[in-house]
Amino acid sequence: MNQRFESERKKMVDEHIIRRGITDERVIEAMLKVPRELFVEEAFQEKAYGDHPLPIGCGQTISQPFMVALMTQYLKLSGTERVLEIGTGSGYQAAVLAELAQKVYTIERIKILFEKAQKILLEKIRYKNIITVLGDGTLGLPNFAPFDRIIVTAASSDVPKILTDQLAENGILVVPKGDKFIQTLTIITRRDGELITQDAGGCVFVPLIGKYGWKEEN
Numbered sequence: 001m002n003q004r005f006e007s008e009r010k011k012m013v014d015e016h017i018i019r020r021g022i023t024d025e026r027v028i029e030a031m032l033k034v035p036r037e038l039f040v041e042e043a044f045q046e047k048a049y050g051d052h053p054l055p056i057g058c059g060q061t062i063s064q065p066f067m068v069a070l071m072t073q074y075l076k077l078s079g080t081e082r083v084l085e086i087g088t089g090s091g092y093q094a095a096v097l098a099e100l101a102q103k104v105y106t107i108e109r110i111k112i113l114f115e116k117a118q119k120i121l122l123e124k125i126r127y128k129n130i131i132t133v134l135g136d137g138t139l140g141l142p143n144f145a146p147f148d149r150i151i152v153t154a155a156s157s158d159v160p161k162i163l164t165d166q167l168a169e170n171g172i173l174v175v176p177k178g179d180k181f182i183q184t185l186t187i188i189t190r191r192d193g194e195l196i197t198q199d200a201g202g203c204v205f206v207p208l209i210g211k212y213g214w215k216e217e218n
């Protein structure tokens, strides 16, 4: 079983990650390593290595592998960074980050997803460098700031100042910025105290909901 997933994982990395232009060797290594099948619902395990998002419950999704690789590549991780992820979801992106950075803080607002991801990350795979937090990620984690990298894996109409304020000098923040349905992957770098913004193409994420995000719909 595991061997089958391993060969599917290699195929996914070859076809959807390398062939589509991801070149960061460390990102490629991390994606070859993290068992994506553990992060999807059992009913979808067969589809774990396709290049598409999948439902993870509570109306949320695990991002497609290429998007995970692309966002991670934009973070330019060397292994020494403290990273904040907003939107733990399944925990898959957090696992990839943990392979590449020194420490990962990841926040999820939905308790069921938070507990599920925590179980996989901390009890099943046993990452020692991940801190999982239940709460509103639009506030960031001021007590642990500044962060060398911040990755928002839900769509934001704007980038809350409270988050850019938690970005260290020479830090990089990656966020899907746009409306609720379609966004532009946006890379923000803090250099000499200034924020430099770069657009990196279209993307589609579930909305960021919270104090500095969208309001919850009933």
Ligand code: SAH
Residues within 6 Å of the ligand: 060, 061, 062, 063, 086, 087, 088, 089, 090, 091, 092, 093, 094, 107, 108, 109, 110, 113, 135, 136, 137, 138, 153, 154, 206, 207, 208, 209, 210, 211, 213
């Ligand atoms: N990174 C995830 C995919 C995220 S889907 C993965 O690898 O699976 C986006 C997630 O962001 C959802 O789980 C959603 O509940 C969460 N989210 C939305 N708004 C949030 C907020 N303000 N704080 C924390 N999590 C939030």
